[in-house]
Amino acid sequence: MITREDLESFLIRMGLDWDELEEGMFLVRGASGGAPLVVHHSPPVLILRMKVIELPDNGGDHTELYRTLLELNASDVVHGAYGIEEGELILSDTLQLETLDFEELQASSESLQIAASGHIDQIRQLVGAGEATGSGEEG
Numbered sequence: 792m793i794t795r796e797d798l799e800s801f802l803i804r805m806g807l808d809w810d811e812l813e814e815g816m817f818l819v820r821g822a823s824g825g826a827p828l829v830v831h832h833s834p835p836v837l838i839l840r841m842k843v844i845e846l847p848d849n850g851g852d853h854t855e856l857y858r859t860l861l862e863l864n865a866s867d868v869v870h871g872a873y874g875i876e877e878g879e880l881i882l883s884d885t886l887q888l889e890t891l892d893f894e895e896l897q898a899s900s901e902s903l904q905i906a907a908s909g910h911i912d913q914i915r916q917l918v919g920a921g922e923a924t925g926s927g928e929e930g
Contacts, residue, residue, distance in 0.1 A: 793888045795832045801893050802830070805900070825904050837886045839871065839899055843907050844880045844914055856917040863910060870902035880914065882907055 793801075795815050802809050802819060809819040815832035831838040846853075860873040860880075871884030882903045886895060 792834065793832075793837070793891045798830070798832050798837070798896075801896050804893060805897055807900075819900070821904055826907050828900060828903060830900075832888070835888055837888055837891060837896070839884045839886070839903060841882045841903050841907055842879050843873070843882055843911065844918065846875065846878050846880055846918060848878060851919070853918070856914070859913065859917055863906070867910070868902070868906050870899040871906075 798817070802817065807819050807821060809817045809830075811817050812829075817830045817832075819828040819830050821828070826841050826843065829838075829840045831840070864872045868882070871882050874881050874883060884899045884903060886899060
């Protein structure tokens with residue numbers, strides 16, 4: 792099973808900047824910018840979460856946004872899925888610590904980053920939020 796120390800070693804190997812917010816919870820910033828990723832070592836799993844955008848609380852019809860997110864989950868998000876939590880659109884993935892290796896963590900992390908950056912313009916358009924907080928906010 793991957794330990795907290797193993798995870799730190801993986802983050803170092805990936806060349807990422809990170810801070811440990813509390814024991815086992817890391818705020819990871821990519822080398823090329825983009826949204827920070829929260830990585831939580833919570834045996835028996837590792838949870839990766841990224842805030843993509845704040846959703847407006849305007850009571851509008853977001854049917855098209857939700858449909859698009861479900862379609863992206865099914866067709867374009869390789870690791871993880873979009874979800875909504877406390878008014879924020881997030882990308883998250885959960886990995887088993889028992890079988891986790893460096894390459895799997897790297898693939899998941901990069902997949903979330905690519906999905907967020909590749910979809911943000913479409914999501915902003917659907918949200919109607921030119922001023923909305925985008926992929927670059929802390930998660």
